[in-house]
Amino acid sequence: MAGTALRGRLTWQVAQVLAVAVETASVRTIMLDVPNWPGHQAGQHVDIRLTDEDNYVAERSYSIASAPGEPVALTVERLDDGEVSPYLTDELRAGDELELRGPIGGYFVWEPNDGGPLLLLAGGSGIVPLRSILRHRERTGSTVPVRLLYSSRTLDDVIYRSELDKPAVGVEVVHTLTRHQPPGWSGYARRVDAALLAEVAWPASTMPLAYVCGPTSFVEAASQALVQSGYPPQRVKTERFGGTGGT
Amino acid sequence: MDAVDGNAIGGLLHELFGTEMTTSISVCGACGSARQVGELAVYAHAPGTVVRCRSCDGVLMVFVKIGDRTCVDLLGLASLG
Numbered sequence: 387m388a389g390t391a392l393r394g395r396l397t398w399q400v401a402q403v404l405a406v407a408v409e410t411a412s413v414r415t416i417m418l419d420v421p422n423w424p425g426h427q428a429g430q431h432v433d434i435r436l437t438d439e440d441n442y443v444a445e446r447s448y449s450i451a452s453a454p455g456e457p458v459a460l461t462v463e464r465l466d467d468g469e470v471s472p473y474l475t476d477e478l479r480a481g482d483e484l485e486l487r488g489p490i491g492g493y494f495v496w497e498p499n500d501g502g503p504l505l506l507l508a509g510g511s512g513i514v515p516l517r518s519i520l521r522h523r524e525r526t527g528s529t530v531p532v533r534l535l536y537s538s539r540t541l542d543d544v545i546y547r548s549e550l551d552k553p554a555v556g557v558e559v560v561h562t563l564t565r566h567q568p569p570g571w572s573g574y575a576r577r578v579d580a581a582l583l584a585e586v587a588w589p590a591s592t593m594p595l596a597y598v599c600g601p602t603s604f605v606e607a608a609s610q611a612l613v614q615s616g617y618p619p620q621r622v623k624t625e626r627f628g629g630t631g632g633t
Numbered sequence: 634m635d636a637v638d639g640n641a642i643g644g645l646l647h648e649l650f651g652t653e654m655t656t657s658i659s660v661c662g663a664c665g666s667a668r669q670v671g672e673l674a675v676y677a678h679a680p681g682t683v684v685r686c687r688s689c690d691g692v693l694m695v696f697v698k699i700g701d702r703t704c705v706d707l708l709g710l711a712s713l714g
Contacts, residue, residue, distance in 0.1 A: 396644060414663040431640070431643070433674050434642075445644075447641055447644065486643070490644045491643040491653075492643075492671070493638075493656050493669055494640050494655075514676050601635075625638055625640055626635070626637045626638050
C-alpha cells in the first residue's frame with residue numbers, strides 16, 4: 387500500500403509520471419514525481435511493483451538515472467520477454483501512476499569524498515547508475531578524474547549519447563561497439579576484456595575506484611580482468627543485472 | 634541461471650530487517666568468507682530467492698514469499714551485521 391515514507395523504513399508509495407523521453411529504440415527515461423522522496427545517492431535503485439487486475443504482482447529493480455537533488459528519473463530497457471519493462475517503455479504516459487519503493491542500496495554508490503580516479507565500465511543499460519554518478523560529480527564540482535568505457539552493440543544503442551558526446555572537464559568517454567560500427571568509426575569494436583582494459587583502464591598503481599555495471603557475463607569478465615591487473619577486489623564495485631543484455 | 638548481486642535484494646532485505654543491509658558484513662558459515670551483502674551472489678529466479686557465497690558457493694540465505702508472508706532461512710550464515 388502507498389504510505390508516507392518514514393525515516394528508516396522502506397514503504398511502497400505511488401509516484402506520478404511527469405514525462406517519458408525516448409533514449410533509443412528500446413530504451414526510455416521516465417521522469418517521476420515522488421511525494422516525500424527522501425533523496426538518493428548516486429548509484430542507488432528503486433523497486434517497481436506492477437499489479438494486474440487478477441492481483442498478480444511483479445517486482446523489478448531499476449537504477450536511478452538522475453543525480454542526487456534532481457527529480458527521480460529511471461531509464462528502462464525493454465526486454466521483449468519481460469513482464470515489467472514492456473509496460474514501462476511502451477505503455478506508460480505522463481500523468482500515469484507507478485508504485486515504487488526506494489531509494490535502495492548502499493553498496494554500489496559513489497560520493498565525491500570516495501575519491502578516485504574513477505573507472506566506470508558500462509555494458510548496455512548498465513550505463514544508468516554510472517550516469518547518475520557522472521551527473522553527481524559534475525553537480526558537486528568534483529574534479530576526480532573519470533574514464534568511462536561503455537560497451538554497446540551499435541551506435542544507435544548508445545544511451546545518453548548526446549550527453550556523453552559532451553563530457554564534463556576531467557571525464558573521458560570511450561565507446562566500444564561490439565556488433566556493428568558505422569563507416570569511419572574510430573572507436574573500439576570489440577568486447578571488453580583484459581587486453582582492452584589494459585589500454586583504457588587507469589593503472590592499478592593510481593589506486594583507482596571502479597564501478598562495473600551490466601549483464602552478468604559482462605560484469606564477470608570486466609571485474610575479473612581488473613582484479614587480475616592488480617585492482618584490489620574491494621575497489622571494484624559490481625552491479626550485475628542478469629541476462630545477456632545489449633553489450 | 635545467471636546470478637545478480639546482493640544489491641538486487643536491497644529492497645527485500647530492507648523490508649525484512651527494517652534497515653539498509655547491502656553494506657552489512659555477512660560471514661559465510663561454511664568457509665568464513667566475510668563480504669558485504671551487496672557483493673553476494675543472488676539467484677532470484679528459483680522458486681525462492683537464494684543467496685550464495687562468492688567464495689565457496691555455499692547457500693547463505695533463502696527467502697520464499699508465500700502470499701503476504703516471507704519465509705527466511707539464514708542458517709548458512711555465521712554472522713550478519
